[in-house]
Each structure stands twice: as C-alpha cells, then as structure tokens.
Amino acid sequence: MEKKDYDFWQHHSVKYLEMAFRTDKQEILESPDGYGKRTGDCGDTIEMFINVCDEHIRSVSFNVNGCINTNACANTVVSLAEGKSIEEAWEITTENVADYLETLPTHETHCAELAVGSLYLALADARESKKAPWKKLYRKK
Numbered sequence: 001m002e003k004k005d006y007d008f009w010q011h012h013s014v015k016y017l018e019m020a021f022r023t024d025k026q027e028i029l030e031s032p033d034g035y036g037k038r039t040g041d042c043g044d045t046i047e048m049f050i051n052v053c054d055e056h057i058r059s060v061s062f063n064v065n066g067c068i069n070t071n072a073c074a075n076t077v078v079s080l081a082e083g084k085s086i087e088e089a090w091e092i093t094t095e096n097v098a099d100y101l102e103t104l105p106t107h108e109t110h111c112a113e114l115a116v117g118s119l120y121l122a123l124a125d126a127r128e129s130k131k132a133p134w135k136k137l138y139r140k141k
Helices: 014-021 070-081 094-102 106-131 134-136
Strands: 034-039 045-053 056-065
Touching: 014 034, 014 070, 034 106, 034 134, 045 070, 045 106, 056 070, 056 106, 070 106, 094 106
Parallel strands: none
Antiparallel strands: 034 045, 045 056
C-alpha cells in the first residue's frame, strides 16, 4: 500500500486557516451583556461573551479550550455575529459555520455545534440581563 501524504496547509481553505489561527477575539470580558459556556462530549469548552447596544451585537469575544477546529468554529461564530441584530444572531446555524469554513472535516461538525450553542446561551443570557440588569452582577462563570 502506498501512503498518501497529508498536507494540512493545502487541504484547508484560506477561510478555515484564517479562522483556525486568529487570536484577536480571544478575550475574557469582565462584565459582558451576555455570557454562554458549553463543553462538548470531546472535552472542548467555549465561553462566549457579547456586548449589545441598541439590540445589535457590538462585540463578541471568546475563550476556548480545545482543538484547532473548535477555535476555527468559535472565530467564525464571532465573525458571523458581530454587527448583527439579536434576532439575526439567533439565525446563525452550525451549517452556516461549516459553509463559511469550507473545509471543516465532517467528523468535526460537533465543534461548530459547540460554538453556535455557546452563542445561543450568551444571547439568552443577554435577554435575561436586559430584563433584570442586576442579575449581571451575580453571574457565575
């Protein structure tokens, strides 16, 4: 049997590579308007932090403990969510993330589910914080 060489750099799209290695949005915010944290069955964890102004997502950042695919998916969710209205952000799906990345391995779609799920939790938390702003002070991370 002939062994095929695998070239990571040639196997992935430019978008995937950009999102996989991007670090400028990796930041833990002290007092976000919305916070969401999910841990997958694989052990990877994503925390999402959102700031909202006039029902639009002003900024999104995240903290990740996971593989390169999880990092790529978290960065993609940030890119897809920033500047959108809260309602538009609820429409971001796992498929949107995978489509954007173009070369996310199909067996790694759980990473996209993890990233989108943590965004949804942050959106729900932002909604609750708007109803009862005082709860934001007592949020556990």
